[in-house]
Amino acid sequence: MNMGNVAVEQGCLRVTPLSSGRCTVCGVREAAFCAVLSPSELQQLHAISSHKIFEQGELIVEEDATVRQVANVLGGTIKLFKLLPDGRQQITGFLFAGDFLGPMLSGEYATFAEAVGRVELCVFDQDRLRERMDAWPHLERRLFEDATATLDRALDWMLLLGRKTAGERVASFFVMLADRVGPKDEPQALIEVPMSRSDIADYLGLTMETVSRQISQLKRTGLVRAPSQHMLELTDLAALRRIAEGSDERR
Amino acid sequence: MNMGNVAVEQGCLRVTPLSSGRCTVCGVREAAFCAVLSPSELQQLHAISSHKIFEQGELIVEEDATVRQVANVLGGTIKLFKLLPDGRQQITGFLFAGDFLGPMLSGEYATFAEAVGRVELCVFDQDRLRERMDAWPHLERRLFEDATATLDRALDWMLLLGRKTAGERVASFFVMLADRVGPKDEPQALIEVPMSRSDIADYLGLTMETVSRQISQLKRTGLVRAPSQHMLELTDLAALRRIAEGSDERR
DNA sequence: AAGGCGCGTTGATCTGCGTCAAGGCGCACT
């Protein structure tokens, strides 16, 4: 190890006192944007990162807050949402481990972010990360890809919010969870549902009661089972997918 | 002028037989991504561009079509939309002069695109434009910014689709048009509404009838006037904005 | 001038989901 690396190493130890410590053993290493970085780049990134924990229900960012920090989600679930003055709420997305939180090309967040359960973040100063993005085209490309994927999901959700029935929405939600929360790209049949019924409702543009009724309906039909609150077994993912896409009878 | 430039110039003349011809006199020059390019870069871009016209109602791209071409909108309006198997339609956005059509980081369009009225495009081969994007970081940055702006708009629209009432949606739509169609960043009071009532409905997650009733309501209240079909005068933009944001009485 | 057609408006009625309200269930206190 040369002198340069030692200096960086000292920097690391100073600014990241919490938990795992080194990027090389990070749990989201392969899922997060860090995956595109070389070992030496990773070390430089490590030097400008720190860890932060938010407890259940804590507000992580306020709407229109000027950005100083952006972050990778190391663990837990974050809900992103918008509010109308009278309190009506729309959740615009959830972030899971490995997802990136924060806008890189604007000085503000356009939404609120709140911890659903306990959340662990790997935080960067936005200016410093932007310097890295300017210097490393492959990092910028990766963040661009992230934004593109988020946009695609948002457009799909617009179809759901504008045109799908309550039953189709709930089925779509579970399919989305199975596709996204799973370890790799193989969807899971047994999924954790960390968010509350009313969060689900605010994501689907429904009320808590309607969501609850639709889930009961799915249980009665035998398409899902609930081993416990917040755990769900999708016994017929293919059928759920058909309902979600609106091809089926149920409307 | 050296040989290289001459060759490029000949290329231009060959592949862009239609209309204006040179980028320097292009009407959307300042609004489109071309704005960030230097004169010599512009000339290289010109060499890989061509013009194309679509008539009213023509399908410009099909969902899941493999991309070969992307484009700048020179004039006219494009609707981007998604369909469910039974025909339910959700418009995910409209493109106006100066907007960019096409994904740069994926091989497919995730939506349909159709001409609303006559549309003129400045078309690029996706691979060639991607080469330029790889070579010119400021171009990539600009396209990234475009995607970010589109995402922000999509998230705002999710709030509309999930939580706003019919009256709020229609007001939001007119406010959006005033803000976006105007020449610069000054919203217009007299706006063209090129799309049909049912397109508006499919953008707002409503039916044509409900849109029509809400517009009639706004006329009765005196907030808008309609000099003609497809022309609208917003006589009290501030009040419309208040309704759009849900602060007002009307629900 | 008459007829037809596309698009928009308006009215009457229906319905899916929201609203309101009453429990139920699990879990953390004491």
Next chain:
DNA sequence: AGTGCGCCTTGACGCAGATCAACGCGCCTT
């Protein structure tokens, strides 16, 4: 064990917006 509190479920009822239907109006064709 008992009590209280969050969260969820279920039922009864109401309403915003969908659906169904009739008609108006501009414009094109003959």
